[in-house]
Amino acid sequence: MKLNFKKLGSGKPFVILHGLFGSADNWFSIARELEKTYTLYLVDQRNHGDSPHSDQWNYQVMVEDLKELLDDEGLEKVFLMGHSMGGKTVMNFACTYPERVEKLIVADIAPRYYPVHHETILEGLNSIQLKEIKSRKEADDQLAKYIPDLGTRQFLLKSLARNADGFVWKVNLPVITANIEEVGQELADWAKYLGPTLFLGGGNSKYIQQKDIEDIASHFPNYNLEFVPNAGHWLHAEQPEAVIEEVRNFLK
Incomplete structure (x- = not known):
C-alpha cells in the first residue's frame, strides 16, 4: 500500500x-x-x-x-x-x-x-451520525456524552473531515472497530x-x-x-x- x-x-x-x-x-x-x-x-x-x-x-x-x-x-x-x-x-x-x-x-x-481498552472511544465515535450533523460542534457535543475530557475529544475529532457530501471519518472506523484486538x-x-x-x-x-x-x-x-x-x-x-x-x- x-x-x-x-x-x-x-x-x-x-x-x-x-x-x-x-x-x-x-x-x-x-x-x-x-x-x-x-x-x-x-x-x-x-x-x-x-x-x-x-x-x-x-x-x-x-x-x-x-x-x-x-x-x-x-x-x-x-x-x-x-x-x-x-x-x-x-x-x-x-x-x-x-x-x-x-x-x-x-x-x-x-x-x-495489551487488552482492549478503547471501548468507550469506539462507542463514542460510532455514535456520531455523520449524515445528520451539520457542524463539528454537534459532533463534539455527541462525543462528550462518552468522553468528558476536551483534549481527548479534540484529538479524536482531528480525524473528522468534510467533503462535498458532508462529514466523513479519515480513520477507517468500521475496520478498526471490528479488529481492535489487533492493536494490542x-x-x-x-x-x-x-x-x-x-x-x-x-x-x-x-x-x-x-x-x-x-x-x-x-x-x-x-x-x-x-x-x-x-x-x-x-x-x-x-x-x-x-x-x-x-x-x-x-x-x-
Missing part, C-alpha cells in the same frame, strides 16, 4: 509513525524542531490520516506498508520511531528487517500484549532487534511498567529506557521539549 506521508528537513532519514486514531500531523511540531538535522518522514499508517483504507489491518501488513515506503523513497537504512500503535509497528519492522533500521525509538509502549498484539517469540533502541515512556503513564523490562530486554537487548517527567501517554504533546532532547541525545 502506498502510504501518505509528509517529508521535511535535510540530513539522515528519520521516519516517525503515529498511534491509534492519530495521523502524521500529531508529530509535526516535533519534526519542525528536528528538520535542521534530519530528513523527517511523517507517515499516515493505513486506515488513518490520508492513507488508503483497507479491510486488512494488522502489524504484518503495516510492516510491509512501511517497507514499501522505504523502498519507494530509496531509503536503505533509517532512524525509526513510533508511538503506541506506531511503536508496535516499528518494533515489528525492526525485528523483521533489522538491516533497514539504524536506531529505533519506541514511545510509550512495550512488546507485551504482542511481539512474536522469535522477534529480536540487536541495534540501539530507546524506549521512551511517559512518567505518569502506565503503558511501560517495571514488569515489562525483562520482556523488553529479551527482544531488544541493546535497549535504553527513559521516562519523561510529568508526561502521560501523549508524551510528545505534553512535554515536547523533553521528548526532543531525549531523541536528539539518542540519535547523536
Whole structure:
C-alpha cells in the first residue's frame, strides 16, 4: 500500500509513525524542531490520516506498508520511531528487517500484549451520525456524552473531515472497530532487534511498567529506557521539549 506521508528537513532519514486514531500531523511540531538535522518522514499508517483504507489491518501488513515506503523513497537504512500503535509497528519492522533500521525509538509502549481498552472511544465515535450533523460542534457535543475530557475529544475529532457530501471519518472506523484486538498484539517469540533502541515512556503513564523490562530486554537487548517527567501517554504533546532532547541525545 502506498502510504501518505509528509517529508521535511535535510540530513539522515528519520521516519516517525503515529498511534491509534492519530495521523502524521500529531508529530509535526516535533519534526519542525528536528528538520535542521534530519530528513523527517511523517507517515499516515493505513486506515488513518490520508492513507488508503483497507479491510486488512494488522502489524504484518503495516510492516510491509512501511517497507514499501522505504523502498519507494530509496531509503536503505533509517532512524525509526513510533508511538503506541506506531511503536508496535516499528518494533515489528525492526525485528523483521533489522538491516533497514539504524536506531529505533519506541514511545510509550512495550512488546507485551495489551487488552482492549478503547471501548468507550469506539462507542463514542460510532455514535456520531455523520449524515445528520451539520457542524463539528454537534459532533463534539455527541462525543462528550462518552468522553468528558476536551483534549481527548479534540484529538479524536482531528480525524473528522468534510467533503462535498458532508462529514466523513479519515480513520477507517468500521475496520478498526471490528479488529481492535489487533492493536494490542504482542511481539512474536522469535522477534529480536540487536541495534540501539530507546524506549521512551511517559512518567505518569502506565503503558511501560517495571514488569515489562525483562520482556523488553529479551527482544531488544541493546535497549535504553527513559521516562519523561510529568508526561502521560501523549508524551510528545505534553512535554515536547523533553521528548526532543531525549531523541536528539539518542540519535547523536
